Amino acid sequence: MRRFFRWLLRVLPWLVFYICFGFVVFKFQRGxxxxxxxxxxxxxxxxxxxxxxxxxxxxxxxxxxxxxxxxxxxxxxxxxxxxxxxxxxxxxxxxxxxxxxxxxxxxxxxxxxxxxxxxxxxxx
Incomplete structure (x- = not known):
């Protein structure tokens, strides 16, 4: 269980970054x-x-x-x-x-x- 939380803490910032980046790209295309x-x-x-x-x-x-x-x-x-x-x-x-x-x-x-x-x- 501890191993899962370490993995989650390592992956979560990247996941948030990619979601925010995707939103910006979507808004950039639509205007x-x-x-x-x-x-x-x-x-x-x-x-x-x-x-x-x-x-x-x-x-x-x-x-x-x-x-x-x-x-x-x-x-x-x-x-x-x-x-x-x-x-x-x-x-x-x-x-x-x-x-x-x-x-x-x-x-x-x-x-x-x-x-x-x-x-x-x-x-x-």
Whole structure:
């Protein structure tokens, strides 16, 4: 019995380390939610903004890096965009396009109309 406890004390720190390391790798791959889900004006599409785990630890809120995932209302991925997540650069819904004015700038084309947004609201 004493031999088992010695073995457990030798193995337990490594086991805890591997579990913590696995959690960090899992979160690094999935990303951290940047803010709430954002629906298009007519609720046909929604976007999820996520930032990398490293960015969430090291950057100020205005300068964070991550990605924007745009889904249709059924949960099918339509677009993925990688870049800065500053809300001053959008993204904005313009009919069949989503405009992002952050670095790098992008225009993402949608299969159907998403509605028109104003410059005061990003989400509906």
């Amino acid at each position: 951290v939610p940047y803010d709430d889900d954002c629906w298009s004006p007519n609720h046909e599409y929604f976007m999820v903004r996520k930032e990398s785990l490293v960015s969430s630890w090291t950057w100020r809120h205005e300068d964070r890096e991550g990605w924007v995932l745009i889904y249709d209302k059924y949960g099918n991925l339509v677009h993925r965009w990688d870049g800065a997540l500053n809300t001053e650069g959008g993204p904005w819904w313009f009919g069949t396009e989503v405009h992002i004015f952050n670095k790098p700038q992008a225009t993402l084309h949608l299969p159907t109309d998403a509605g028109m947004s104003d410059f005061h609201r990003l989400c509906y």
